[in-house]
Amino acid sequence: LxxxxxxxxxxxxxxxxxxxxxxxxxxxxxxxxxxxxxxxxxxxxxxxxxxxxxxxxxxxxxxxxxxVPGAKRRAKMMKELQALTVEVQEVNEMFNAVQEKLQQWRQKTVDRLQLVHQSVAERLTDADEAETREKEASLALAAQEIKKLAELSKKNSAWLVDASKRCKDFNNKRYELREFQRDYIDAGPRAEMRLRLFGDVASGVQQFQSTIDDHMTSVMTDCWLDLDDSGDDIDDLDITPVSSNQVFQVNLQSEPKFLAACSNTAGFVVDSVGFVKRSADCTGRGNVKPLGAPCVFFERQTDDKQNILAFSAEHKNVLNVGCNFSSTSGKVTGLHCDSNRQQLFVAHRSTVTVTDLSGGLVKVISGSSFDGVSRSFDAIAGNSDKLCFLDLAKQCVFSIDKDSSELLSVIDLWPLHDKGIFFTDLALVGSKLLLFNWGVLESVLKICGITGQAISSLPDKDSDDDEEPVDAAARVRRLAIDSKGFIVKLTGNEIVISTGDDVFVDSFELPVKETGLCGHIERLELVEKDNARWLAFTSNRNRLVLLKLAYN
Ligand SMILES: [Zn+2]
Structure with missing residues (x-):
């Protein structure tokens, strides 16, 4: 051993x-x-x-x-480390101060609006009270209750002193504001009806995000260690030009009419014969692929048959959506997609068909089912809660609740008409509506979705340029606003991106050589997914294009 x-x-x-x-x-x-x-x-x-x-x-x-560096260098670096510690600390303090400042502005802005809100509410309360007091007095008079009448008169006179003053102040302020609007905005004699007394404060705050992004992007370049580490990635802070591999397009046999984009297609697949299906309906049926997002749904008419088709960057061909419309529903007048609900809303003149992304019927909304007035769905827009429709003949916008299909409001567009121009399409941005007129006017009108009053035109018309006629090619044909308030507008054959307060960000000509595109863009749809923005549009050259946009 x-x-x-x-x-x-x-x-x-x-x-x-x-x-x-x-x-x-x-x-x-x-x-x-x-x-x-x-x-x-x-x-x-x-x-x-x-x-x-x-x-x-x-x-x-x-x-x-x-x-091991020399003692001197080492000491220097120790100091540097110390300085960095202090810098981090100070940056945190500064952010605290900025947050506090932001909070102050939030308070100020909300307070100011609340004040206006309160003054209007007070005016309405005074109106109610005046009505009640007057009624009481006339009842006493009618009943010959002279003693009561004397008491009421005394009480009412005292109330009137204050109420009249409040009313006068209120009216004076309004009058001043109207005068201002007349002078500077050229709102014309019907300003009271046409212009809202308060602007789009919400979008003003929203635009602040891009100001922060711009500023902080340049501040970030001062963190040199980060810059050094990221090397070429620093280019990401700038605007990346749209490159050809971010353009997806299909050439169609006939012109695509309407367009809706979806950012959430989870649970939907494409089967082996190119139909969009619910994945739950396809278990064990072999070769299916995820539908992919963003996905564009569009309408195309062939031989009196209406088709809803789909296209996503992940599938290089057109997909079928099995919608079945009743033969009496007539032509499609608009498409809207709700990414959260994963539903498509297909408007016809007299009905709206609601389906899931595979065309499975959810419900049908009829134009005659509202307030006794027969309404026409000539254009559609929507947000998470409601749908808005343009009735061309009546020139009104009416909205309905997505869940209950009940009529919510009707906005008359006649007071907004200028030189007999009709509005032909609409979009919904928060509580505001954008009205389009197919490039007859040089701008798009933003109106309040509640009062129906005008707020501004996009892009803002520079009053100095009033005399110069706007070149037809420079007119804004379509416009989309993203979640940060950036505006993507289509003028002629160019797409221009600007911040909400109209500061130029980037522009590009539609890639004519690559896609053979020229002529007109008919529809434009912006869709956001994972911080990326995509633009989908159709052209009258029978093309549908999905384009990835890059800007910060
Ligand atoms: Zn040896």
Missing amino acids: HFTTMPRRGEAIKKQRETCSVKSCDNPSVEVGLLGNNKVLCQEHLDKESETVRKQAADVSWKMRQL
């Missing part, structure tokens, strides 16, 4: 007969070597080995010393 035990390192070899394990060496072995393998070595080779170990150790030591 003793002889079969392997010798351990450092242990003297007891087997004197054994020789050095180096091949060409016959010297008797002395000890197990230092470099492992449990090989026994003679004294000579042991010495050689320890020399190697010393050399290696010296080399490693030298390399390690290279990592």
Whole structure:
């Protein structure tokens, strides 16, 4: 047993007969070597080995010393570290101050609006009270209760002093504001009806985001370590031009009419024959692929048959959506997609068909089911809660609740008409509506979705340029607003991106050579997914294009 035990390192070899394990060496072995393998070595080779170990150790030591800067440099870096600690601390303090400042502005802005809100509410309360008091007095008079009448008159006179003053103040303020609007905005004599007394404060606040982004992007370049580390990525802070691999397009046999984009297609797939299906309906049916997002749904008419088709960047061909419309529903007049609900709303003149993304029927809304007035769905827009429709002939916008299909409001557009121009399409941005007129006017009108009064035109018309007629090509044909308030507008054959307060960000000509596009863009739809913005549009050259936009 003793002889079969392997010798351990450092242990003297007891087997004197054994020789050095180096091949060409016959010297008797002395000890197990230092470099492992449990090989026994003679004294000579042991010495050689320890020399190697010393050399290696010296080399490693030298390399390690290279990592230690000189005392001066080291002290400098220690200071730098200290400074960085303070910088981080100060940045946090500054952000606290900025947040506080922001909170102050929030309070100020909300307070100011609340004040206006309150003054209007007070005016209405006074009106109610005047009515009630007057009624009470006339009842007393009619009943010949002279004593009561005397009491009421005394009480009412006292109330009137204050109420009249409040009313006068209120009216004066309004009058001043109207005068201002007349002078500066050229709102014309019907300003009272046409212009809202308060602007789009919400979008003003929304635009602040892009101001913050712009400013902080440049501030970030001062964090030089970060810049150094990221190398070429610094370009990401700038606007990336749209490159050809971010353009997806299909050429169609006939012109695509209407367009809706969806950012949430989870649970929907494409089957082996190119139909969009619910994935739950396709289990065990072999070759299905996710529908992918963003996905564009569009309408196309062929031989009196209406089709809803789909297109996504992940499938290079057109997909079928199995919508079944009643033969009496007539032409499609608009499409709207709700990404959260994963529903498509297909408007016909007299009905709206609601389906899931695979065309499965959810419900049908009839134009005659509202307030006794037959309403026409000539254009559709929507947000998470409601649908808005334009009735062309009546020139009104009416909205209905998405859940209950009940009529919510009707906005008359006649007071907004100028030079007999009709509005032909609409979009919904928060509580505000955008009205389009197919490029007859040079701008798009933004109106209040509740009062129906005008708020502004987009882009803002520069009053200095009033005399110059706007070139037809420069007129805004379509316009979309993203969640940060950036405006994507289509003028002629160019797409221009600007911030909400009309500061130019980027523009590009539609890629004519690449896509063979020219002529007109008919529809434009902006869809956001995972912080990326996509623009989908149709052209009258029978093309549908999905384009990834890059801007901050
Ligand atoms: Zn040896």
